[in-house]
Amino acid sequence: MEDDWRPLLGPDWSGESYATQSVTDSLDSKTRRPFHVEPRNIVEEDPLERVSAEASIMSSRMNYYSRLTGSSDRLLVPPDHVIPAPEEIYVYSPLGTAFKVHGGDGSARNPSIITIFAIWNAMMGTSILSIPWGIKQAGFTFGILIIISVGLMTLYCCYRVLKSSKSIPYIDTSDWEFHDVCKYYLGAPGQWSSLIFSMVSLIGAMVVYWVLMSNFLFNTGEFIYNYVHNISMADADFGTNGTDRVICPFPGTQPERNGSLTLFALSDNSTEAPLFEHLWSKTNTVPFYLIILLLPLLNFRSASFFARFTFLGTISVMYLIFLVTLKAFRLGFHLEFHWFHHTEFFVPEFRVLFPQLTGVLTLAFFIHNCVITLMKSNQHQQNNVRDLSVAYVLVGVTYLYVGVLVFAVFPSPPLSKECIEPNFLDNFPSSDIWVFVARMCLFFQMTTVYPLLGYLVRVQIMGQIFGKHYPGFFHVLFLNVVIVAAGVLMARFYPNIGSIIRYAGAFCGLALVFVLPSVVHMISLHRIGKLRWPSATFHSLLIALGFANLLGQFFM
Amino acid sequence: MSSTAMKKKVLLMGKSGSGKTSMRSIIFANYIARDTRRLGATIDVEHSHVRFLGNLVLNLWDCGGQDTFMENYFTSQRDNIFRNVEVLIYVFDVESRELEKDMHYYQSCLEAILQNSPDAKVFCLVHKMDLVQEDQRDLIFKEREEDLRRLSRPLACTCFRTSIWDETLYKAWSSIVYQLIPNVQQLESNLRNFAQIIEADEVLLFERATFLVISHYQCKEQRDAHRFEKISNIIKQFKLSCSKLAASFQSMEVRNSNFAAFIDVFTSNTYVMVIMSDPSIPSAATLINIRNARKHFEKLERVDGPKHSLHMRMR
Numbered sequence: 001m002e003d004d005w006r007p008l009l010g011p012d013w014s015g016e017s018y019a020t021q022s023v024t025d026s027l028d029s030k031t032r033r034p035f036h037v038e039p040r041n042i043v044e045e046d047p048l049e050r051v052s053a054e055a056s057i058m059s060s061r062m063n064y065y066s067r068l069t070g071s072s073d074r075l076l077v078p079p080d081h082v083i084p085a086p087e088e089i090y091v092y093s094p095l096g097t098a099f100k101v102h103g104g105d106g107s108a109r110n111p112s113i114i115t116i117f118a119i120w121n122a123m124m125g126t127s128i129l130s131i132p133w134g135i136k137q138a139g140f141t142f143g144i145l146i147i148i149s150v151g152l153m154t155l156y157c158c159y160r161v162l163k164s165s166k167s168i169p170y171i172d173t174s175d176w177e178f179h180d181v182c183k184y185y186l187g188a189p190g191q192w193s194s195l196i197f198s199m200v201s202l203i204g205a206m207v208v209y210w211v212l213m214s215n216f217l218f219n220t221g222e223f224i225y226n227y228v229h230n231i232s233m234a235d236a237d238f239g240t241n242g243t244d245r246v247i248c249p250f251p252g253t254q255p256e257r258n259g260s261l262t263l264f265a266l267s268d269n270s271t272e273a274p275l276f277e278h279l280w281s282k283t284n285t286v287p288f289y290l291i292i293l294l295l296p297l298l299n300f301r302s303a304s305f306f307a308r309f310t311f312l313g314t315i316s317v318m319y320l321i322f323l324v325t326l327k328a329f330r331l332g333f334h335l336e337f338h339w340f341h342h343t344e345f346f347v348p349e350f351r352v353l354f355p356q357l358t359g360v361l362t363l364a365f366f367i368h369n370c371v372i373t374l375m376k377s378n379q380h381q382q383n384n385v386r387d388l389s390v391a392y393v394l395v396g397v398t399y400l401y402v403g404v405l406v407f408a409v410f411p412s413p414p415l416s417k418e419c420i421e422p423n424f425l426d427n428f429p430s431s432d433i434w435v436f437v438a439r440m441c442l443f444f445q446m447t448t449v450y451p452l453l454g455y456l457v458r459v460q461i462m463g464q465i466f467g468k469h470y471p472g473f474f475h476v477l478f479l480n481v482v483i484v485a486a487g488v489l490m491a492r493f494y495p496n497i498g499s500i501i502r503y504a505g506a507f508c509g510l511a512l513v514f515v516l517p518s519v520v521h522m523i524s525l526h527r528i529g530k531l532r533w534p535s536a537t538f539h540s541l542l543i544a545l546g547f548a549n550l551l552g553q554f555f556m
Numbered sequence: 557m558s559s560t561a562m563k564k565k566v567l568l569m570g571k572s573g574s575g576k577t578s579m580r581s582i583i584f585a586n587y588i589a590r591d592t593r594r595l596g597a598t599i600d601v602e603h604s605h606v607r608f609l610g611n612l613v614l615n616l617w618d619c620g621g622q623d624t625f626m627e628n629y630f631t632s633q634r635d636n637i638f639r640n641v642e643v644l645i646y647v648f649d650v651e652s653r654e655l656e657k658d659m660h661y662y663q664s665c666l667e668a669i670l671q672n673s674p675d676a677k678v679f680c681l682v683h684k685m686d687l688v689q690e691d692q693r694d695l696i697f698k699e700r701e702e703d704l705r706r707l708s709r710p711l712a713c714t715c716f717r718t719s720i721w722d723e724t725l726y727k728a729w730s731s732i733v734y735q736l737i738p739n740v741q742q743l744e745s746n747l748r749n750f751a752q753i754i755e756a757d758e759v760l761l762f763e764r765a766t767f768l769v770i771s772h773y774q775c776k777e778q779r780d781a782h783r784f785e786k787i788s789n790i791i792k793q794f795k796l797s798c799s800k801l802a803a804s805f806q807s808m809e810v811r812n813s814n815f816a817a818f819i820d821v822f823t824s825n826t827y828v829m830v831i832m833s834d835p836s837i838p839s840a841a842t843l844i845n846i847r848n849a850r851k852h853f854e855k856l857e858r859v860d861g862p863k864h865s866l867h868m869r870m871r
Contacts, residue, residue, distance in 0.1 A: 053780060056780075056782070057723065057782035057785060057786060058721075060782075060785070060786045060789050060790070061721070061785075061789060063789070063793065064582075064790075064792060064793050065582065065720075067793055067796050068581050068582065068585070068586070068587055068796075075577075075578060076581075076720070078721060079686070079721070081686065081687075082686055082721040169651075169688075170650070170687055170688065171651075171687075172687075
């Protein structure tokens with residue numbers, strides 16, 4: 001009877017407070033108190049640790065409250081925020097030892113450097129390949145200025161997203177993501193719009209991945225074929241001579257140039273391997289071969305297997321940085337500054353096509369849909385803003401480095417800067433061994449990220465429509481076929497990743513980067529009556545810039 | 557004029573969902589019956605006859621969500637509800653989004669109280685404080701307290717902040733009980749004398765129905781600040797188990813080589829708990845002491861005359 005009500009986590013009543021305690025007494029007390037544990041039997045680093053008074057009274061309370069309701073009644077179930085922290089919970093075994101509960105996955109705490117690295121890794125996407133083209137479209141000086149200013153703007157909006165869940169009173173928002181915050185402030189339209197625009201960014205990324213994977217697989221296959229059959233493709237494309245060839249795949253597509261340029265035939269006139277050319281074409285056949293590889297991977301039920309390969313992305317980016325530095329050494333700098341007019345080989349420093357760069361950068365700096373989740377595991381939460389800023393600065397520096405270097409070393413006397421391709425690896429022939437390695441690394445990395453993205457899309461869409469993540473094999477198959485078809489069609493008919501990235505970036509950036517964080521912030525200030533004119537005008541200006549960014553993609 | 561007492565009421569009022577039923581269940585160790593979980597708007601008022609402090613009766617009144625029923629309370633059933641009220645305990649939900657409506661209901665209650673039972677004591681509980689972030693709790697409670705004090709004039713209200721998940725609920729109700737016992741200081745000084753005479757380590761006085769601590773005397777510092785609430789919970793759990801066997805709890809003795817503790821009926825409103833750290837004193841001696849003290853304390857409860865006593869009065 002006595003043991004019925006004794007709380008499981010009770011303070012240590014034996015020991016120090018009673019000076020004389022005979023051995024028989026302590027034995028007696030042990031037999032009568034099966035859940036009392038001698039301090040030396042508590043298994044953890046500090047053996048003198050006792051259960052805290054708060055945990056002990058909470059246990060007593062919970063014991064009592066559980067008697068007052070039926071077991072299925074949820075009225076007196078303790079909410080999460082009153083349960084003691086994992087550090088204070090002991091699990092008792094009937095044999096008399098007690099183990100401390102170490103924090104589970106939910107409370108994993110990473111030091112700042114890991115968090116910064118995780119954010120850098122998440123933001124570094126395939127947009128890095130389009131930054132040199134973007135700088136070319138905006139002009140060199142203007143491009144650098146735009147990268148810095150768009151980086152700062154997106155950083156501010158990301159800071160707003162991060163802080164958005166903190167100003168909600170009375171509700172425990174510790175496991176909310178940004179679309180929950182939108183739902184709280186804006187109701188169902190807010191939640192749906194944030195989900196839909198997030199979908200756009202994911203599906204846009206998947207389409208870009210398909211185009212790039214077709215590209216890399218094609219080039220890899222061509223390299224291997226040419227290497228095996230000892231074919232040299234040196235004269236097939238227009239480009240520089242020498243060991244470090246840089247080519248211009250589409251020399252005729254320069255709308256502003258007045259000069260004419262002889263179009264070189266892109267197809268090989270040799271009769272050596274027409275069959276291979278037929279079977280292995282970048283736009284006609286390779287995108288379809290990819291279906292065999294990737295569609296089965298998309299149908300996996302869980303994507304946790306692919307999550308292990310995130311290190312491949314880091315390796316690929318590091319290798320790209322190394323490759324760009326190597327090419328810079330080999331090719332040397334070719335820069336000339338013409339401020340407002342075109343020349344034969346160079347582009348102006350300030351161009352009207354700059355919205356294309358801002359569109360690309362909106363997707364390049366995009367992490368707003370998952371920044372809250374990423375920063376949750378930061379050890380020192382008070383440093384969140386500092387760590388986010390450091391991560392953004394690192395990302396910006398990486399993009400600037402790659403973009404500026406590729407633009408600057410592009411050999412301009414024989415080739416025009418206009419030749420820089422939206423995927424700058426296209427400017428190197430398939431016989432270049434360094435670039436071949438880069439293409440292979442990126443191909444493997446993308447084949448592991450593609451199913452992850454597909455899983456995210458599936459979870460969100462299926463979760464919203466059907467309420468569960470895997471409603472049925474055919475539902476998921478249908479969704480995957482739709483996504484793959486979009487990728488294949490884009491790879492077949494319009495494989496210009498620069499355009500895909502800028503449209504997708506401007507569209508989803510409009511909602512998730514510019515409009516929703518600013519609107520949510522203004523509403524939260526307005527609700528507590530602290531919305532002042534400078535703040536309102538600044539955030540309205542941000543929203544207007546978001547719309548201008550989107551419109552600029554269509555008109556420029 | 558009847559010779560029996562008119563039952564004095566303790567009204568526990570508040571908006572639907574503010575936590576009154578849980579609170580009452582926890583303080584009075586009632587099982588929460590499943591059928592009190594409403595599936596729709598409250599259309600009836602719950603009368604629970606829990607005896608409290610002798611002959612007070614707790615009435616739980618639920619201000620149901622719909623305004624039509626509230627208006628009904630304050631018009632046609634007004635006299636019925638608000639007459640003979642000794643204590644009004646009004647519960648506010650701290651995360652309520654309709655502050656003006658809450659204050660409007662509260663003020664209607666106060667008007668009715670002023671008209672029908674102007675001597676009633678008013679207590680306001682700001683409940684569910686665990687949902688507020690820790691660093692904001694004092695601030696929010698002070699704001700509410702000022703508003704409520706202002707709105708309650710000319711009546712004086714005592715405000716507490718409470719949550720069922722920490723010790724504030726127990727402390728608030730203990731304070732309420734303390735203020736309702738008429739001659740509590742005298743009781744405390746007599747308790748001190750009693751404890752010193754019988755050489756007890758600690759003596760506690762509990763209210764009979766709820767085991768809320770009314771007063772206590774301790775001769776040295778004790779380690780566990782939560783012990784009052786723990787004892788209360790333990791005994792209430794025991795009472796619940798006893799009631800399943802259709803038995804009622806009367807007294808208890810707990811003894812081991814280090815101490816002896818006695819819990820026994822004391823006066824008509826109270827239980828006493830005596831803790832002796834000298835186990836060589838036989839139980840019989842302590843029990844005789846308690847029995848003799850009982851007579852003295854019961855006289856104390858009657859001594860200050862009918863105007864302060866909570867006992868039955870002739871009217």
